[in-house]
Amino acid sequence: MMDDWTTLGYLVAAVLFILGLKRLSRPRTAVRGNQFGAAGMLIAVMVTLADNAILSFEWIIGGLVLGAAVGALLAVRVQMTAMPELVALFNGFGGGASVLVAAASFIEAADLATGTTRLSAAAALASLIGAVTLTGSLIAFGKLQEALRWSGFPGMRVVSAAGAVAAAVFGTLMVVDAGNALWLWLLIAVGAVLGVMVVSPIGGADMPVVIALLNSLSGMAAVAAGFVLDNSLLIIAGSLVGASGLILTQIMCVAMNRSLPAVMFSPAPSGDGGPSADDVYAGKVRSTSPDDVAMLLESAERVAIVPGYGLAVAQAQHAVRDLARRLEDRGAEVVFGIHPVAGRMPGHMNVLLAEAEISYERLVEMDDINPTFEQTDVTIVIGANDVVNPVARTDPASPIAGMPILDVDKSDVVVIIKRSLSPGFAGIPNPLFAADNSLMLFGDGREAVVEVTKALQQI
Amino acid sequence: MDLLVAVTLFVMAVFLGVELITKVPPTLHTPLMSGSNAISGITVVGALLAAGSDHRTFTAVLGFAAVTLAMINVVGGFLVTHRMLHMFSPKRRAQRSVSGGPGSASNNPASPETSATEDGGP
Numbered sequence: 001m002m003d004d005w006t007t008l009g010y011l012v013a014a015v016l017f018i019l020g021l022k023r024l025s026r027p028r029t030a031v032r033g034n035q036f037g038a039a040g041m042l043i044a045v046m047v048t049l050a051d052n053a054i055l056s057f058e059w060i061i062g063g064l065v066l067g068a069a070v071g072a073l074l075a076v077r078v079q080m081t082a083m084p085e086l087v088a089l090f091n092g093f094g095g096g097a098s099v100l101v102a103a104a105s106f107i108e109a110a111d112l113a114t115g116t117t118r119l120s121a122a123a124a125l126a127s128l129i130g131a132v133t134l135t136g137s138l139i140a141f142g143k144l145q146e147a148l149r150w151s152g153f154p155g156m157r158v159v160s161a162a163g164a165v166a167a168a169v170f171g172t173l174m175v176v177d178a179g180n181a182l183w184l185w186l187l188i189a190v191g192a193v194l195g196v197m198v199v200s201p202i203g204g205a206d207m208p209v210v211i212a213l214l215n216s217l218s219g220m221a222a223v224a225a226g227f228v229l230d231n232s233l234l235i236i237a238g239s240l241v242g243a244s245g246l247i248l249t250q251i252m253c254v255a256m257n258r259s260l261p262a263v264m265f266s267p268a269p270s271g272d273g274g275p276s277a278d279d280v281y282a283g284k285v286r287s288t289s290p291d292d293v294a295m296l297l298e299s300a301e302r303v304a305i306v307p308g309y310g311l312a313v314a315q316a317q318h319a320v321r322d323l324a325r326r327l328e329d330r331g332a333e334v335v336f337g338i339h340p341v342a343g344r345m346p347g348h349m350n351v352l353l354a355e356a357e358i359s360y361e362r363l364v365e366m367d368d369i370n371p372t373f374e375q376t377d378v379t380i381v382i383g384a385n386d387v388v389n390p391v392a393r394t395d396p397a398s399p400i401a402g403m404p405i406l407d408v409d410k411s412d413v414v415v416i417i418k419r420s421l422s423p424g425f426a427g428i429p430n431p432l433f434a435a436d437n438s439l440m441l442f443g444d445g446r447e448a449v450v451e452v453t454k455a456l457q458q459i
Numbered sequence: 460m461d462l463l464v465a466v467t468l469f470v471m472a473v474f475l476g477v478e479l480i481t482k483v484p485p486t487l488h489t490p491l492m493s494g495s496n497a498i499s500g501i502t503v504v505g506a507l508l509a510a511g512s513d514h515r516t517f518t519a520v521l522g523f524a525a526v527t528l529a530m531i532n533v534v535g536g537f538l539v540t541h542r543m544l545h546m547f548s549p550k551r552r553a554q555r556s557v558s559g560g561p562g563s564a565s566n567n568p569a570s571p572e573t574s575a576t577e578d579g580g581p
Contacts, residue, residue: 017498018475024491025483031544034494038537041501048504054511059523063510067530074531075538080546086539087493094499094532097506100525104509104518111514118462215492218499223469225505230460236472237501243476244495248488340485347488354546360486
């Protein structure tokens with residue numbers, strides 16, 4: 001059992017986690033906040049290693065060294081545009097670790113006949129939540145890498161429901177028949193299948209919700225593992241993470257005007273029934289050239305740049321920074337309008353623009369920038385679609401009706417940089433592209449911005 | 460630990476987490492997520508206990524795998540968060556609002572020469 005020093009060490013670690021999360025809420029203190037979290041983790045590991053409950057070290061040292069090396073390698077090598085994938089992967093590993101911890105504890109208790117109802121029930125929860133987190137995160141990782149396009153099969157929801165029932169049955173059997181590890185393995189298998197089934201149909205713009213939810217689940221899996229081991233630190237730290245993931249999930253759902261059950265269980269909204277792309281676009285779309293855009297920008301006093309996931313795909317953040325810098329040199333005011341669900345995880349655009357050394361004070365939130373579009377001379381939309389679709393305001397029958405959008409159509413001129421007229425995640429045409437004050441600049445986001453910047457230099 | 464004490468701890472910590480996170484601005488949502496993700500690697504503590512219990516080889520192997528996975532989560536999570544937050548740090552921002560610090564010219568060939576106002580210091 002834990003001795004008092006261990007418990008005190010855990011208290012220190014928990015306080016460091018809380019202070020760390022608090023400091024993460026302001027850009028100026030955030031680096032320190034993360035260091036507090038890391039220090040808390042170091043103390044937690046040290047205190048545990050010093051505890052009498054640890055009897056042999058050979059497996060531990062191997063795991064510590066291997067895990068630290070792999071984690072460090074991934075963290076150092078990842079591109080900022082691939083951040084959502086990496087967070088999904090780490091999430092999955094956290095969930096997987098909780099499954100294994102629960103399994104090892106349950107089996108040991110079964111062997112020694114020291115199991116209690118509480119231990120079995122907690123182990124069942126940790127195994128289930130952890131397994132769902134593991135496979136769900138791996139599916140999310142595959143989808144974000146665009147390596148995985150599979151979105152399930154017809155009738156999958158029935159299978160998922162059957163899986164949920166099976167999970168409840170195996171979980172109950174784990175408690176009733178606690179000496180039998182078979183139920184544990186069956187529960188883990190069902191959880192793994194459920195994770196695949198639940199996440200597979202979700203994609204595109206719903207990804208930020210899923211990532212936030214999986215983040216929350218990985219925390220909850222740690223809480224359940226804490227109940228298995230009777231460990232206060234796992235319960236506290238896991239709860240903090242679970243709560244933070246839930247808050248972010250909530251924020252993302254509000255930003256899309258969709259409820260969590262709608263994201264999880266209803267298929268992606270389809271454009272069926274609305275006006276077809278031909279009706280919306282025919283003869284009305286005006287395409288433009290980098291030189292013409294440069295002419296427009298030359299006389300602009302206020303320019304707004306609205307990035308979307310396409311900016312990340314095209315790795316255009318540095319090119320955009322150069323364009324903004326050039327415009328400022330010419331005396332224009334440049335702001336960036338950030339939609340809460342732009343990109344594939346919460347805050348994705350902010351990280352990319354920060355990587356390009358654009359000050360976070362220039363990144364304006366949706367509610368703050370919307371009233372200013374009327375005074376904006378030129379708005380440049382790069383790789384965003386649904387979050388600037390005015391249909392959300394005008395057509396109550398649209399799948400995105402009511403979703404808060406950036407009102408870019410209210411600025412004098414809108415330049416949309418995009419590869420083609422293909423629809424966004426919602427699968428509906430965007431009347432913005434055909435509006436009288438809109439110009440389409442077709443091409444790769446980064447190349448187009450570089451061309452415009454060059455043209456601007458030559459004026 | 461008494462079950463009710465553990466449940467109390469859980470409920471209080473959830474409320475505390477909600478209070479802490481509600482105030483985070485959208486700019487920091489990604490670092491917050493990867494940082495809290497690293498904290499969820501706290502399950503490494505449980506993994507250490509499982510790997511070191513000396514019960515039988517099978518549970519030790521499970522513990523070893525758990526330690527490895529959790530350590531990837533912890534070390535990778537904190538490091539990548541640090542990398543991200545470093546980009547937000549005021550020191551790296553120049554006095555000019557859009558342009559960046561001294562390193563910016565090198566990672567982009569298209570950028571103009573570093574100007575005199577751009578010393579990167581706060």
